[in-house]
Amino acid sequence: DAGITQSPRHKVTETGTPVTLRCHQTENHRYMYWYRQDPGHGLRLIHYSYGVKDTDKGEVSDGYSVSRSKTEDFLLTLESATSSQTSVYFCATRETEETQYFGPGTRLLVL
Amino acid sequence: TQLLEQSPQFLSIQEGENLTVYCNSSSVFSSLQWYRQEPGEGPVLLVTVVTGGEVKKLKRLTFQFGDARKDSSLHITAAQPGDTGLYLCAFRTGANNLFFGTGTRLTVIP
Numbered sequence: 001d002a003g004i005t006q007s008p009r010h011k012v013t014e015t016g017t018p019v020t021l022r023c024h025q026t027e028n029h030r031y032m033y034w035y036r037q038d039p040g041h042g043l044r045l046i047h048y049s050y051g052v053k054d055t056d057k058g059e060v061s062d063g064y065s066v067s068r069s070k071t072e073d074f075l076l077t078l079e080s081a082t083s084s085q086t087s088v089y090f091c092a093t094r095e096t097e098e099t100q101y102f103g104p105g106t107r108l109l110v111l
Numbered sequence: 112t113q114l115l116e117q118s119p120q121f122l123s124i125q126e127g128e129n130l131t132v133y134c135n136s137s138s139v140f141s142s143l144q145w146y147r148q149e150p151g152e153g154p155v156l157l158v159t160v161v162t163g164g165e166v167k168k169l170k171r172l173t174f175q176f177g178d179a180r181k182d183s184s185l186h187i188t189a190a191q192p193g194d195t196g197l198y199l200c201a202f203r204t205g206a207n208n209l210f211f212g213t214g215t216r217l218t219v220i221p
Contacts, residue, residue: 004153033208042115042199043154043211058208090153098142100209102153 003027004103006091012109019078021106023091029101031094032074034058034066036087037105043090049074081110115212117200123218127189132215134200135182141203143183145174148197148214190219 003026013019023032034046035058045058047066055066063085067075078085091103118133134143142161146154158167160176160183167174171194173186187194195218201211 040213042213043201043209045208045210048208059210092153097203097207098144098159099156102155105151105153 004091004093004101006089006103006106008106009104010107012111013081014111015082016080019081019108019110021076021089021091021108023074023076023103025072025074025091025093027093027095027101028071029093029095030071032068033092033094033100034064034074034076035090035092036060036085037090038087046076046089081108083110086110115200115202115210117198117212117215119215120213121216121218123220124190126192126219126221129186129188130190130217131184131186132198132217133182133184134212136202137181138202139180141180143176143180144201144203144209145183145185146199146201146211148199150196154197154199187217190217192219192221195219 005024007022031050033048035043037043044060046064047058047061049055049068065077086109089106092100094100116135124130144159145157147157148154158174163180164178165176171188175184197214197216199211199214201209204210
């Protein structure tokens with residue numbers, strides 16, 4: 001357990017609206033990640049951060065942006081939500097090269 | 112695009128039975144990880160295997176890394192209802208990120 005919380009845990013929104021998901025960690029881990037999980041696709045990396053203000057794209061970054069202004073917080077923003085972004089979003093932190101911890105997830109429904 | 116195939120996709124067995132699930136790729140990995148994810152929660156790391164041919168045991172779970180480091184298996188002995196969940200394998204990419212398979216969803220019936 002790496003003290004990861006995600007908010008909100010559930011959200012319903014409409015197509016075209018902006019949405020921001022928050023990930024908060026208490027372990028001071030340098031690396032943080034955002035994944036989405038969809039049936040038949042497993043977990044796919046959206047964006048990751050390797051330090052404050054240092055971020056990079058993952059496998060499925062289109063339509064998403066991230067920000068990290070503090071070590072403990074990593075925000076994921078959907079600028080204009082689409083139905084294809086309906087998913088379960090997981091935040092993770094990395095303690096060592098071989099150890100990642102995941103948050104409880106945010107279930108997002110875009111109508 | 113690297114692919115990580117897991118089989119079977121779904122598995123339903125009776126309590127007390129043994130089972131094996133597989134993780135296969137055409138690529139060679141420096142290491143491979145296994146996670147278990149329970150409904151409504153995030154994945155939890157079970158084990159990391161690094162050396163070809165390596166076998167690791169975690170109570171009733173036995174993990175094996177293929178000799179050529181392209182595949183791995185997870186064997187559960189005498190499955191319990193608490194073993195129910197989604198089992199995911201993942202490898203570390205050159206960018207030091209994790210790439211996940213699609214998972215095996217296991218249901219153990221009491």
